[in-house]
Amino acid sequence: MTSEMGADALKATRRPRTDALRNREHLLAAAKAVFSVGGPDASLEAVARRAGVGIGTLYRHFPTREALFEAVYRREVEQLADLAERLRADAAPVEALRRWLRSNVEFVATKKGMAAALALAAPGSSELSAYSMERLTAAVGMLLERAAAAGEIRGDIGPEDLLRTLVGMCIIHDRPGWQASVLRLVDVFVDGLRHGVRTALPPPR
Amino acid sequence: MTSEMGADALKATRRPRTDALRNREHLLAAAKAVFSVGGPDASLEAVARRAGVGIGTLYRHFPTREALFEAVYRREVEQLADLAERLRADAAPVEALRRWLRSNVEFVATKKGMAAALALAAPGSSELSAYSMERLTAAVGMLLERAAAAGEIRGDIGPEDLLRTLVGMCIIHDRPGWQASVLRLVDVFVDGLRHGVRTALPPPR
DNA sequence: TGCAAAACGGAGGCTGCCTCCGCATACTCT
DNA sequence: AGAGTATGCGGAGGCAGCCTCCGTTTTGCA
Structure with a gap:
C-alpha cells in the first residue's frame, strides 16, 4: 500500500499474460459463433468447449452471460x-x-x-x-x-x-x-x- | 373401429374426468401468473407447484412449453x-x-x-x-x-x-x-x- | 359395487449454471 | 540465467430445471 508502489501504482500492475489475452480472443470468437446460431440462451459450456478452454476460464474473463454479450x-x-x-x-x-x-x-x-x-x-x-x-x-x-x-x-x-x-x-x-x-x-x-x-x-x- | 362404436364414435369417447379439467384450469391460471412475472423462461416446475399439481401432470396436459403458452x-x-x-x-x-x-x-x-x-x-x-x-x-x-x-x-x-x-x-x-x-x-x-x-x-x- | 381406463405425481437421468481451489505457467527481479 | 510468485487454467462438484417413465390413485361407466 505504501513505499515502493508509489506514484505509478495504477499503471504499474503487471500487464496481462499472453495466454490470457489469447484465450480471451478465442472466447469472443467462439461466443459470437455460438450465440449467432443458438440465440441468447445458448450454452456457455458450449462456448468454452468451442474456444478450447475450461468453463472456469470463461467465467473468469466474463463473470456473467451479459458481460460476454456486451464484449462481443x-x-x-x-x-x-x-x-x-x-x-x-x-x-x-x-x-x-x-x-x-x-x-x-x-x-x-x-x-x-x-x-x-x-x-x-x-x-x-x-x-x-x-x-x-x-x-x-x-x-x-x-x-x-x-x-x-x-x-x-x-x-x-x-x-x-x-x-x-x-x-x-x-x-x-x-x-x-x-x-x-x-x-x-x-x-x-x-x-x-x-x-x-x-x-x-x-x-x- | 367397427361394430358398436358406430356413428357417434367421435363423441362417444368418455368425457374428461373432472379432476383433469380442474387441474387444467389451475395450470392455466398458474402459468399466466408465473409467465407474467418471470417471462418466457420461467420455471415450469414453479408453474406446477403454484397450480398444486405434480410436474408430470403439467407435462401430460401440455407436452411442451409452447403448448402451454398457446393455451394461455x-x-x-x-x-x-x-x-x-x-x-x-x-x-x-x-x-x-x-x-x-x-x-x-x-x-x-x-x-x-x-x-x-x-x-x-x-x-x-x-x-x-x-x-x-x-x-x-x-x-x-x-x-x-x-x-x-x-x-x-x-x-x-x-x-x-x-x-x-x-x-x-x-x-x-x-x-x-x-x-x-x-x-x-x-x-x-x-x-x-x-x-x-x-x-x-x-x-x- | 366392481373394475378398467384415465389421471396423478414424483423419482431419476440429463444438461447447464456457476463456484471453488489445487496445479501449471509466464512474467519480473536479481 | 534462475528462482519466486502473482496470475491464469481447468474441471470437479453442488444446485436447479427439463422431461420421461411408471407405480399408485381416482373416477366414471356398467
Missing part, C-alpha cells in the same frame, strides 16, 4: 456508430436517417439469433449493454436531431424509441425474404416522421 | 380479434386501424414479460402460436385491407409486418411512462401508412 457486440456497435458519423457528412438529414436505419437492418440480417439476444438483454439486467445502447442512441440521436432541427421531421420521437422500433421490426423475422418487408416498414416509418411535421399533432383518440 | 393466450387473443370486429363496425377505416393498434399497446401493458414471451415464441418453434398469429393476422389484415381498399393507406404492407412492428415497439419497454412513447410511435407509423399512398413509392437509395 462492442465492436459491432462501434461500426454502426461510425456509420452514422459518416452518413452525417455524406447525406441530407432525412436521407441519412433513412440509410442508417436500412444499414442496421442489413447488419441484423447477418446475426440471426443475436438480434433477439440484444433486445432481451437491455431490459433484463440493468447493467447489460449499457454501453451499446448508449452508443447507438447517441448515434441515431444525432441524426434525428439534425433532421428535426432542419424542420424535416417531427421532433417528439426520441432515439431510444426509434431504436426499439427498429429492433422490434427485425426481431421476429426468420423466413427468407424478410429483409424486404422490414425495409418497407422502415420507409413507412420515416415517411410518418416527415408527415408529422406538417400536421403539428395527429388527431388523438 | 388463446383467450386473450380472442378478445383482440373481437375488438377488431367491433371497430370495423364503429369507426372509419384508418381510425379503426389506429385504435386497434393503440388498444393492443394497452393490452400488452398489463402483461409485462408476456410480450417478450409471445414474440420469442413465434420464431422459436414453427408449431407454436400458429393459432394466435393466425387469428391476430386475420383481424388486423381485415382492418388493413379495408383502409387500403378505401384508398386511404398504402397497400403493400402486410398484416404480419404490422403486427411484428407493433410487438417490436412494445417489447423492450419496462420503464414507467413507456406507453406514451409507444402510442406516439403508433401514430407515426399510421401517418406513414397514409403518407405512402400519395407518393406511390418512396425514393429508394
Whole structure:
C-alpha cells in the first residue's frame, strides 16, 4: 500500500499474460459463433468447449452471460456508430436517417439469433449493454436531431424509441425474404416522421 | 373401429374426468401468473407447484412449453380479434386501424414479460402460436385491407409486418411512462401508412 | 359395487449454471 | 540465467430445471 508502489501504482500492475489475452480472443470468437446460431440462451459450456478452454476460464474473463454479450457486440456497435458519423457528412438529414436505419437492418440480417439476444438483454439486467445502447442512441440521436432541427421531421420521437422500433421490426423475422418487408416498414416509418411535421399533432383518440 | 362404436364414435369417447379439467384450469391460471412475472423462461416446475399439481401432470396436459403458452393466450387473443370486429363496425377505416393498434399497446401493458414471451415464441418453434398469429393476422389484415381498399393507406404492407412492428415497439419497454412513447410511435407509423399512398413509392437509395 | 381406463405425481437421468481451489505457467527481479 | 510468485487454467462438484417413465390413485361407466 505504501513505499515502493508509489506514484505509478495504477499503471504499474503487471500487464496481462499472453495466454490470457489469447484465450480471451478465442472466447469472443467462439461466443459470437455460438450465440449467432443458438440465440441468447445458448450454452456457455458450449462456448468454452468451442474456444478450447475450461468453463472456469470463461467465467473468469466474463463473470456473467451479459458481460460476454456486451464484449462481443462492442465492436459491432462501434461500426454502426461510425456509420452514422459518416452518413452525417455524406447525406441530407432525412436521407441519412433513412440509410442508417436500412444499414442496421442489413447488419441484423447477418446475426440471426443475436438480434433477439440484444433486445432481451437491455431490459433484463440493468447493467447489460449499457454501453451499446448508449452508443447507438447517441448515434441515431444525432441524426434525428439534425433532421428535426432542419424542420424535416417531427421532433417528439426520441432515439431510444426509434431504436426499439427498429429492433422490434427485425426481431421476429426468420423466413427468407424478410429483409424486404422490414425495409418497407422502415420507409413507412420515416415517411410518418416527415408527415408529422406538417400536421403539428395527429388527431388523438 | 367397427361394430358398436358406430356413428357417434367421435363423441362417444368418455368425457374428461373432472379432476383433469380442474387441474387444467389451475395450470392455466398458474402459468399466466408465473409467465407474467418471470417471462418466457420461467420455471415450469414453479408453474406446477403454484397450480398444486405434480410436474408430470403439467407435462401430460401440455407436452411442451409452447403448448402451454398457446393455451394461455388463446383467450386473450380472442378478445383482440373481437375488438377488431367491433371497430370495423364503429369507426372509419384508418381510425379503426389506429385504435386497434393503440388498444393492443394497452393490452400488452398489463402483461409485462408476456410480450417478450409471445414474440420469442413465434420464431422459436414453427408449431407454436400458429393459432394466435393466425387469428391476430386475420383481424388486423381485415382492418388493413379495408383502409387500403378505401384508398386511404398504402397497400403493400402486410398484416404480419404490422403486427411484428407493433410487438417490436412494445417489447423492450419496462420503464414507467413507456406507453406514451409507444402510442406516439403508433401514430407515426399510421401517418406513414397514409403518407405512402400519395407518393406511390418512396425514393429508394 | 366392481373394475378398467384415465389421471396423478414424483423419482431419476440429463444438461447447464456457476463456484471453488489445487496445479501449471509466464512474467519480473536479481 | 534462475528462482519466486502473482496470475491464469481447468474441471470437479453442488444446485436447479427439463422431461420421461411408471407405480399408485381416482373416477366414471356398467
